Amino acid sequence: DAGITQSPRYKITETGRQVTLMCHQTWSHSYMFWYRQDLGHGLRLIYYSAAADITDKGEVPDGYVVSRSKTENFPLTLESATRSQTSVYFCASSESWINQPQHFGDGTRLSIL
Amino acid sequence: KQEVTQIPAALSVPEGENLVLNCSFTDSAIYNLQWFRQDPGKGLTSLLLIQSSQREQTSGRLNASLDKSSGRSTLYIAASQPGDSATYLCAVRLEHSGNTPLVFGKGTRLSVIA
Numbered sequence: 001d002a003g004i005t006q007s008p009r010y011k012i013t014e015t016g017r018q019v020t021l022m023c024h025q026t027w028s029h030s031y032m033f034w035y036r037q038d039l040g041h042g043l044r045l046i047y048y049s050a051a052a053d054i055t056d057k058g059e060v061p062d063g064y065v066v067s068r069s070k071t072e073n074f075p076l077t078l079e080s081a082t083r084s085q086t087s088v089y090f091c092a093s094s095e096s097w098i099n100q101p102q103h104f105g106d107g108t109r110l111s112i113l
Numbered sequence: 114k115q116e117v118t119q120i121p122a123a124l125s126v127p128e129g130e131n132l133v134l135n136c137s138f139t140d141s142a143i144y145n146l147q148w149f150r151q152d153p154g155k156g157l158t159s160l161l162l163i164q165s166s167q168r169e170q171t172s173g174r175l176n177a178s179l180d181k182s183s184g185r186s187t188l189y190i191a192a193s194q195p196g197d198s199a200t201y202l203c204a205v206r207l208e209h210s211g212n213t214p215l216v217f218g219k220g221t222r223l224s225v226i227a
Contacts, residue, residue, distance in 0.1 A: 033215075043157075043202070043217040059213045090156055098144045098206060099164060102215065104156035 003027075006091050006105035013081055014113050021076045021108045023091030031094040032074040033102065034058075034066065036087040043090070049074055050097070081112045115140045115207055119218035126193055127226050134188040134221045136203035144206040146186050148177050151200045151220065160201075161188070193225045 004025040013019050025032065034046040035058075045058030047066040055066050063085060065077045078085055088109050092102040116139045126132050136146070145164045149157040161170045161177040163186070169178040176189040190197055202220040207213065 040219075042219040043204075045213055045215065048214070092157075097214075099162075101147055101159035101162045102157075103159060104149075106154075106156045 004091060004093055004103055004105040006089075006108050008108060009106065010109050012111045012113065015081055015083060017081050019078045019081055019110070021078075021089055021091075021110070023074045023076070023105060025072055025074075025091075025093045025103075027093060027095070027103075028071055029093035029095050029103075030071070031097060032068065033092040033094070034064075034074070034076045035090045035092065036060065036085075037090060037107070038087050046076065046089075078110075083112050086110060086112045115205065115213070115216045117203060117205055117216050117218040119201075119203060119221050121221060122219070123222040123224075125224040125226060128193060128195060130193050130225075131189070131191050132193055132223070134190070134201050134223070136186040136188070136218055138184045138186075138205045138216075140207070141181050141184055142208040143181065144208055146177075146179055147204045147206070147215075148175075148186075148188050149202045149204065151202060153199075157202065190223075193223075195225045195227045198223055198225050 007022045033048045035043045037043050044060050049055045049068045088107045090107045091105045094102045118137045147162045148160045151157050163170045163179040174191040179186045200220040200222045204215045204217040
């Protein structure tokens, strides 16, 4: 089915570990985004990408790394996980930068112990 | 810094009632405003996107309006149903985005009681 899929849906890990969250979209959208959603803060942008090999920082990029070697994939890596990175992470994609809606995956619930 | 506020934070209504959700934003320099629905444990589903030049958009029982100059948008839901129960978020697309191209409100949690 076409759409945007995230994996894993749930992940528990320990502080200091590296963890990668995967995002795959089948629409060939140029733009992809990573958000985190926390109580009291709402949705905040971590990183975004305008095309393969083009990425840029969002509002809260510290502690995260992204890559985009292929248009359809946009993995997010926590290089050394901290408890403050416990959150629900959402990937989104959009056909254009301005006037098209963003479409979201179902999220990854990440717990860091 | 753009701030997006949604009031009320939670709302409970009986089935069949018409209702209005509110969204306000502090900076009118926006390209568009988008309304989303989020079900528990799920991602966001785009409902309506209103361009800054538009006044309203309609989809089925949903009607969204935008008053850019006053920094306000409303989402009108007609004849509410229990299946409308969800959290509704609005987000504004900034003209001068920097590292925050889309700024979200914290949502209104809607419960429609059968």
